[in-house]
Amino acid sequence: MLQVVSARRELPILGQAQPERSDAARNRQKIIEATTRLIAEHGTEQLSLDEVARAAGVGVGTVYRRFGDRSGLLLALIDEHERRFQEAFLSGPPPLGPGAADRDRLRAFLHALVDRIRGQEGLFLMLEKGVRYSGPYQVHHTHVATLVAGVRPGCDAHFLADGLLAPLNANLICRRGYSIERIKSGIDQLVDLL
Amino acid sequence: MLQVVSARRELPILGQAQPERSDAARNRQKIIEATTRLIAEHGTEQLSLDEVARAAGVGVGTVYRRFGDRSGLLLALIDEHERRFQEAFLSGPPPLGPGAADRDRLRAFLHALVDRIRGQEGLFLMLEKGVRYSGPYQVHHTHVATLVAGVRPGCDAHFLADGLLAPLNANLICRRGYSIERIKSGIDQLVDLL
DNA sequence: TTTGTAAACGGAGACCCCTCCGGTTATCGT
DNA sequence: ACGATAACCGGAGGGGTCTCCGTTTACAAA
Numbered sequence: 001m002l003q004v005v006s007a008r009r010e011l012p013i014l015g016q017a018q019p020e021r022s023d024a025a026r027n028r029q030k031i032i033e034a035t036t037r038l039i040a041e042h043g044t045e046q047l048s049l050d051e052v053a054r055a056a057g058v059g060v061g062t063v064y065r066r067f068g069d070r071s072g073l074l075l076a077l078i079d080e081h082e083r084r085f086q087e088a089f090l091s092g093p094p095p096l097g098p099g100a101a102d103r104d105r106l107r108a109f110l111h112a113l114v115d116r117i118r119g120q121e122g123l124f125l126m127l128e129k130g131v132r133y134s135g136p137y138q139v140h141h142t143h144v145a146t147l148v149a150g151v152r153p154g155c156d157a158h159f160l161a162d163g164l165l166a167p168l169n170a171n172l173i174c175r176r177g178y179s180i181e182r183i184k185s186g187i188d189q190l191v192d193l194l
Numbered sequence: 195m196l197q198v199v200s201a202r203r204e205l206p207i208l209g210q211a212q213p214e215r216s217d218a219a220r221n222r223q224k225i226i227e228a229t230t231r232l233i234a235e236h237g238t239e240q241l242s243l244d245e246v247a248r249a250a251g252v253g254v255g256t257v258y259r260r261f262g263d264r265s266g267l268l269l270a271l272i273d274e275h276e277r278r279f280q281e282a283f284l285s286g287p288p289p290l291g292p293g294a295a296d297r298d299r300l301r302a303f304l305h306a307l308v309d310r311i312r313g314q315e316g317l318f319l320m321l322e323k324g325v326r327y328s329g330p331y332q333v334h335h336t337h338v339a340t341l342v343a344g345v346r347p348g349c350d351a352h353f354l355a356d357g358l359l360a361p362l363n364a365n366l367i368c369r370r371g372y373s374i375e376r377i378k379s380g381i382d383q384l385v386d387l388l
Numbered sequence: 389t390t391t392g393t394a395a396a397c398g399g400a401g402a403c404c405c406c407t408c409c410g411g412t413t414a415t416c417g418t
Numbered sequence: 419a420c421g422a423t424a425a426c427c428g429g430a431g432g433g434g435t436c437t438c439c440g441t442t443t444a445c446a447a448a
Contacts (some may be wrong), residue, residue, distance in 0.1 A: 021414060021425060038399060059428030064406060073327045082330045089337060103385065106358075109337065111379045113362050114374065124364035128324040132365055136276045143283060143303065150296030158306045159372065159380035164300075168307050168362035170318035171326055180308065180355065186348035186353035187304045193295065193387040215444060218396060242434065253398025258436060324410095 028066050030056040035073060044122030049073070074123050083117055132169075140165060151194045162189065208265060224250040229267060238316030243267070260283050261348050279310055328361070346388045358384065 020028070034056035038047060049070060053060040067073040094100035097109040145161035152160075159178050171185060207318070230248035232241060242266060247254040261267040287293035289302040311318050339355035346354075361384075367377060 005254070023414065027427085042358040043323055050309075050404070053428090060405090061407080061428055062426080063408095064346050064362060064428075065306055070405070075325075075329050078330070085285055085329070086333055096299060104388070106338065106341040106345060106388075107336075107382060110362065110385070111343070111378050112357065114377055114381070115361075117362065117364050117367050118374065119309060121364060121368050125368060127327075128364050130322040130365070131269070133270050134244045136272070136280070140303075140307065143277065144300065147296045147300040147303070155383055156376065156380050159376060160248050160383065160408085162366055162370065163361040163380065163384055164304065165307075166363070166366065167357040168304065168311065169360070170315060170322050172310050172356055173308060173311050173359065174315050174319060176327060176356065179432065180312065180351065182353060184305050186357065187308070188301060189349055189354065191301050191304070194297070194300075212395090215395065215402075217444065243436085244434070247398090254397050254435090255437080255439095264435070336401085 011153075024066070027056070027058050027062055028057060031063055031066060031073070032076060035077060039077075039122070041054065043116050047126070071127060074127055078120055078127075081120060083111070087090050088112070129168075137165070148194065160194075197317060218260070221250070221252050221256055224251075224252065225257055225260060225267070226270060232318070233271075236319055241320070265321060268321055269350070272314055272317050272321075275310065275314060282306070331359070342388065349388075 005085075029051060030084070035047070038052060039056055049063050051058055052073070053063045056063070057129045063073065067076055071188050089096045089105075089109050089112065090116050091097055095104045096112055098105075100108070114116065144164055148160050149157035167187075172178075173180075178186075229241070232246060232249055243257055244254055246267070249259045250257070256268070257386055261270055261273060263312075280303050283290045283299075283303050283306065289298045290306055292299075294302070335352075335355050338358055339351045341350035342349065342354050342358070361381075366372070372380075
């Protein structure tokens, strides 16, 4: 059985032997609260960590020591909801949790993940600064959608085209550790399903 | 038939009536060349636009007027290869170009896209600054891979899990204009294929 | 050639992320 | 209670992105 995993555990280089010192924990809390407040007031778009530090009444260095970087702070905010979410699909009631058929659990999980992302939309968008859906992507998308419609008439070719193109990003291809052969054969499996 | 599309066309707010002034075109070229040179020398990782401007012998304002922002400059570098790529799959020989069966063209296109991304790996990685594959993602991935293996034994469940999770990103869900119902029903179509 | 003007130029500077390090403090063994 | 010490604190500062706006320049019309 998988364990619920908190993003926070990742910060210390090699697992924390000692618990946090009391002033550190206090400051962590102050920073989280200040961030939540600032986002509520000014939106996620323009969130400056300098400002967070000022609002929390700590130095900017403290923010970075506690959370590593901007993403770390955002992940910490995401983390609280994440914990509940993980409990739901790891040990909650079916169809999300154990008990239902694999296919139903899979469907339920993916649906729940969509809702979860919508629930913290602003935070997730900040984490994905990347530039997709612009320029060449449009052409690729139209091309793939046309072919998908040819292969499998009646399906939602537009959405499936996005679905097929989504795994083809540099992070997955270059940084996830798959060999090129494996990626291409995985793609073939996907195409064969159609 | 689709037209080859260049990223550059997007910069002017509403299509360029006039062609670029000669000094502007000259500077665009100098900037592209300087960028290429700097990347060749110091890698894509640490590319500063201030430095680009200095190396090109123009002011930093010029860089931003020509390319909008950092991503715009990177897209411009990507664009030259992109044009050849688009010609290949829009009008080149089969199986990439027209003439082969849709399924084969689709497979060929996706394979070619993988190679293309590998070919300009550094540039594509810079465009996707986002933080995936960290924290909660690992848990989601393991969960989905387990379910996929249950639904379809013998497939590459690890890769397919990444493939299923890839479309579930905030940009696609929140910015692409799909309704939630459509996204979920599209996901159902994907799951049903398994 | 001259001249008007829209476009382009460039760099100072606002703002941001993150690091570094000298000073401070919580915690623990005595 | 009291050092010893490891962890924490804060903010100055380096380096980056991008904007703003006074100045310059290419181009076309006269």
